Each structure stands twice: as C-alpha cells, then as structure tokens.
Amino acid sequence: MVKRAVCIISGGMDSALSAMIAKTEGYEIIAVHFNYGQRTEQKELDSFRKIAKYLKVIESYEIDLDFFKQIGASALTDSSIEVPTGGIEAGVPITYVPFRNGIFISIATAIAEKHQAQSLFIGVVEEDSSGYPDCRDAYINSMETSINLGTKDETKLKIKMPLVHMKKEQIVQKSLELKVPLEDTWSCYKEESQACGVCDSCRLRLKGFKNAGVVDSISYV
C-alpha cells in the first residue's frame, strides 16, 4: 500500500531534512508551504519550490495566510518590531509568532484528511532552537491526540518530528548524508538577498555548520 505524508516545508533547512526523511521512509510527499506575511516570504517561497521539485512531491499546496499580519505581535509579521540581532537570549523571543505551528499543523491536518495521508512531518527542533513553545515535543504529541479526536474516525494521523531532539550540527550532517540541497534552503529572518548572519535563525544555522566542520554555501552579508 502506498504511504502518503503531508510535509510542512518552510524553505529552511530543518523542514527540508524532515521531508527528505519522509521520502527515504518511502512516503509519497504532499508538500505544504505557508506564506504568512513574514519578512522573507518571497525568498522562502522560492526555496520551498526548489525543495519540492527536488523531492518530486506528488502534490504541492502554497497557502496564503494574510491574517498573520492582522494579528501581528511578532517581529516576523509586524515590520514596526525589529528583529533582534544581538544573540540568542533565554525565554520566548519577540520573533515568536503566536501559535503559528498550531495553525500550520491544523491546516496541514485538513489537507492530510482530504488526501487520506497517514503521516504529517514537521521539522520542529526543541532544545537547539529559538525556544518557541510550539516546537516542543510534548506539544506536538498532545496535538496528535487532539487531531485524532477531532477528525473522522477513519482518519488516523501520526505526526512525525524526526529532528525534535537533534542538535543543529546533526541536522547539517544528516542533511549532507541524505543529499538535502542545503544551498537552496533559506533561514534568515531578515534579509532576502544575502543572509544577515546575526538574527537568531542565522546564528543557529551558522553554529550548526561550524560544529559540523562544514562551510555553508549560501551568501552572507
């Protein structure tokens, strides 16, 4: 029987690896990407398209979510709030977009139910991350239970998060091993031409490459 997985693919390196792991496990991939008014929306969309093509996905959803700007309350979706560049601090940073992954997972669930997919892959990382509450293992596991209570009885969806307990260098290493096109991924929160190198997301990416002893081939300011 054909196995089908909905993979949430942001254009960053974590979700690209997560989708590649689904592919190596033999799933047909339904790719889902969200444009949510984030600063680097166009660049992430370009990266998503390259990754989806590379993975030979059977279906691709590009979902526009304009309302995130209406809600705001995050440096990623409200241009009047600056993206911090001084280094990763303790606590939930201002780049946290309220319950973003909850919204993404819920929409991906609707798509999974439509296509009778067995699994939903998401590239969340818990410890070695910005500290977003909706990237926690405990949350995603609870959400899986909720989803199976809130959808049709015949819908049985497993949420897989293969990177959740990985360090960033392990993500780089595993990506190289599985031939994830890292040069086509984009992580920077701020810029779309050259990565800034100093936002939390760039810092985490660069740390991963450094600790893995590998050079990142994307262009930095």
Added chain:
Amino acid sequence: MVKRAVCIISGGMDSALSAMIAKTEGYEIIAVHFNYGQRTEQKELDSFRKIAKYLKVIESYEIDLDFFKQIGASALTDSSIEVPTGGIEAGVPITYVPFRNGIFISIATAIAEKHQAQSLFIGVVEEDSSGYPDCRDAYINSMETSINLGTKDETKLKIKMPLVHMKKEQIVQKSLELKVPLEDTWSCYKEESQACGVCDSCRLRLKGFKNAGVVDSISYV
C-alpha cells in the same frame, strides 16, 4: 481584574448564544469571525457584524481564509458538491469541512495569546448536531490541553463550550431568556436571501424552534 474572552462567532444561533453567555459571565468580548469561502459567506458576515455590535465587543476580527476553497472536500466550500437536503443521516455528512474547528480554534488561540485573554468560547453542539467530529466535547478538551502546551508559559487558556450538551430547543429557550437577537442570526448552508428550510442546518434550527414552541422570525423559502 478584567476578564477577556475570545468568542468565535459564525453568525449562527449557537455561537451567538455562546458569546452572550460569555458576556453575562462578565467577560469583555473579542469577537472573531471567519470568512472561509462558504456558500453563505456574505450573509453570515452581516449576521456576525450585527451580533458583535449588539454585544458591544471591545475588538472584532474578520479573518479571511481563502485556502479552504483550495482544499475543498466539502459541500460548503466546493460549489460542485451539492448540499444535501433530504434529511439528517447517520455518519459524518458531506458538509463537514476537514478540521475546520481545529483551524478556527488555532487562529483564535493566537488572538487570545496576543490579547492575554483567559477564555475562548465556541458554540459547538455535540449530540443534537450534524455529527461533525470537531464538535465533540472530548476533542475540544484535548485541544485545550494541547494549546496550553504549545503557547507561552504565561498563556493559560480555557476553552468554554457552554452549548456542547444542549438540545436545540434548549438553545432557543436560553437565547430568548438572554435576549440573543435570533432574528439577526443565520443558519442556512445554502441560501442568503431566504433560508432553504431543508438543509441539515435549517432542519436543526427549525426543530429547535418547534420543540421550544416558538416561531422563528427569519424568512424561509
């Protein structure tokens, strides 16, 4: 201390009563409405605005969700699938929109987190309903747990569903008692000028009024 509640208000009778109950419990109301490409989108939006005005809400969000049409798979969001009019049948009907309430609750959660609301009110009805899986008590309770794991530690959100175990006639009676403007609510799945009277939603509404011994003042075909 001021209590704040996010109330999901569709324009129908159940969510109007649910929001009115929040009001009588002393909450300041943040109203949220979703335009999701459903057949009676404009009529429901008109009803929402009247209800929100009547309730003197402190904030109002009208959220456009165009992607529901992209996903389709429901008679409400895909115009090529007919709305059944032959009577309520067992099982999940074709008017079920995959994980719609899951998506609505997730977005409402983001709004609640932004405004530091303590409660989220939703007008789901379990037994005396169309049989949608995302209207079940067990689902909503589980979702509450998930939400509190997936948001900031200081965000403590209670999901309230005061109608979940009510019969439709109790909803009509309670609405009259609390002076909910039922004449401004809209339930029909199919029509926007006069209600069809034969879709599942009209049938449930009419049954409620009949069993309550009250005449429904909206206009039917």
